[in-house]
Amino acid sequence: MTRDYSKFLPTSSSEFSQRPELSPLAALGWQQFFAQQISVKQMEETPPLRVTEVHRNGLQARGEDIDMHIPHGPEATVGDWILLNRELPSASEVLERKSLIKRRAPGRTLGIQLIAANLDTAFIVSSCNDDFNVARIERFIALAFEADLAPVIVLTKVDKCEAPEAYIEQAKAISPLVPVVALNAKSDEPQTMLAEWCKPGQTVAFLGSSGVGKSTLTNALAGDTAITTQAVREDDARGRHTTTRRNLYFLASGCAVLDTPGMRELQLTDNAAGVAEMFSDLDELGMQCKFNDCKHKVEPGCAVLTAVERGEIDATRLARWQKLVAEDLHNSATLAERRTKDKAFGKMVRNAQQKKKR
Ligand SMILES: Nc1nc2c(ncn2[C@@H]2O[C@H](COP(=O)(O)OP(=O)(O)OP(=O)(O)O)[C@@H](O)[C@H]2O)c(=O)[nH]1
Numbered sequence: 001m002t003r004d005y006s007k008f009l010p011t012s013s014s015e016f017s018q019r020p021e022l023s024p025l026a027a028l029g030w031q032q033f034f035a036q037q038i039s040v041k042q043m044e045e046t047p048p049l050r051v052t053e054v055h056r057n058g059l060q061a062r063g064e065d066i067d068m069h070i071p072h073g074p075e076a077t078v079g080d081w082i083l084l085n086r087e088l089p090s091a092s093e094v095l096e097r098k099s100l101i102k103r104r105a106p107g108r109t110l111g112i113q114l115i116a117a118n119l120d121t122a123f124i125v126s127s128c129n130d131d132f133n134v135a136r137i138e139r140f141i142a143l144a145f146e147a148d149l150a151p152v153i154v155l156t157k158v159d160k161c162e163a164p165e166a167y168i169e170q171a172k173a174i175s176p177l178v179p180v181v182a183l184n185a186k187s188d189e190p191q192t193m194l195a196e197w198c199k200p201g202q203t204v205a206f207l208g209s210s211g212v213g214k215s216t217l218t219n220a221l222a223g224d225t226a227i228t229t230q231a232v233r234e235d236d237a238r239g240r241h242t243t244t245r246r247n248l249y250f251l252a253s254g255c256a257v258l259d260t261p262g263m264r265e266l267q268l269t270d271n272a273a274g275v276a277e278m279f280s281d282l283d284e285l286g287m288q289c290k291f292n293d294c295k296h297k298v299e300p301g302c303a304v305l306t307a308v309e310r311g312e313i314d315a316t317r318l319a320r321w322q323k324l325v326a327e328d329l330h331n332s333a334t335l336a337e338r339r340t341k342d343k344a345f346g347k348m349v350r351n352a353q354q355k356k357k358r
């Protein structure tokens with residue numbers, strides 16, 4: 001049987017707007033970035049599947065006419081593309097990622113938790129009430145920048161707020177690179193106001209604390225096709241079973257949406273570039289400091305402190321930047337140390353085993 005593989009390639013965005021019918025794979029978010037990683041022959045032998053859910057006992061993944069469970073094996077997260085090994089699904093390969101969101105695993109364990117892969121846009125959701133917190137939004141933005149995806153701030157519950165303008169102004173001041181959208185998630189506003197980012201073939205995610213409206217937004221984008229949120233039981237860092245959800249939905253419009261559970265503890269790790277991009281003005285100013293390793297605290301000749309004294313920079317913003325830099329350094333160093341120790345321990349065990357064999 002000869003097959004037409006051109007349909008696996010995404011069409012240009014102008015074509016999208018004229019022709020909403022996508023190929024089955026493009027409707028799952030298959031893009032040129034992934035297509036160029038494999039040959040037509042591989043495509044036939046090991047069909048690409050997108051990971052839609054991560055369970056305790058494996059993954060759920062979807063491809064063209066396939067929706068299957070993959071037992072533990074591929075180190076993949078929601079949004080990943082894997083090449084199905086038909087004989088041994090647990091040996092399926094993970095394709096190179098276009099973007100990856102990760103954080104330091106919550107609790108006392110020293111690990112990294114993969115949150116989502118291959119997103120195009122991260123909607124950082126906050127409501128116009130006490131939940132609104134500039135430091136938390138900056139943290140999510142740094143995470144998105146590090147992950148190589150575009151952040152957009154979405155302010156919800158404007159309908160319940162007397163003066164949303166104050167929140168909108170504060171959100172707009174966070175970064176000139178990050179657009180701000182304010183809306184009522186329970187209306188039809190999300191469909192129109194988020195349309196720019198929710199194009200066919202795109203993958204978007206809602207990130208933010210619990211109760212800010214992530215599920216409401218997901219449902220609003222889905223329109224009439226109701227989405228039932230499936231609870232997934234996962235082990236948290238302390239080994240307790242918690243009910244979470246992290247599902248990728250494919251909307252009739254051709255956009256894929258990831259609804260994540262509220263993330264209270266979002267510890268950055270290996271995220272220095274993302275933090276620097278979030279605070280790029282401070283980062284650039286810091287290059288003018290007298291000392292290369294200036295911490296902008298007490299050092300003489302510090303360009304950042306001078307700017308604060310002159311009233312050009314808000315001292316609390318500087319403090320938030322320093323906090324994130326310190327946290328990222330600490331977590332990255334502890335993880336690196338742990339990796340070295342693990343390696344050394346592994347070597348010791350292997351040496352001992354070899355001695356025993358002799
Ligand atoms: N009036 C109004 N209510 C909203 C808006 N967005 C969300 N809500 C309500 O706020 C509550 C929480 O919304 P959810 O969508 O469940 O919040 P979530 O972010 O998914 O929360 P978690 O599942 O805990 O992470 C629900 O009762 C929503 O109906 C909004 O823009 N306006």
Ligand SMILES: [Zn+2]
Nearest residue numbers: 289294296302
């Ligand atoms: Zn300095």
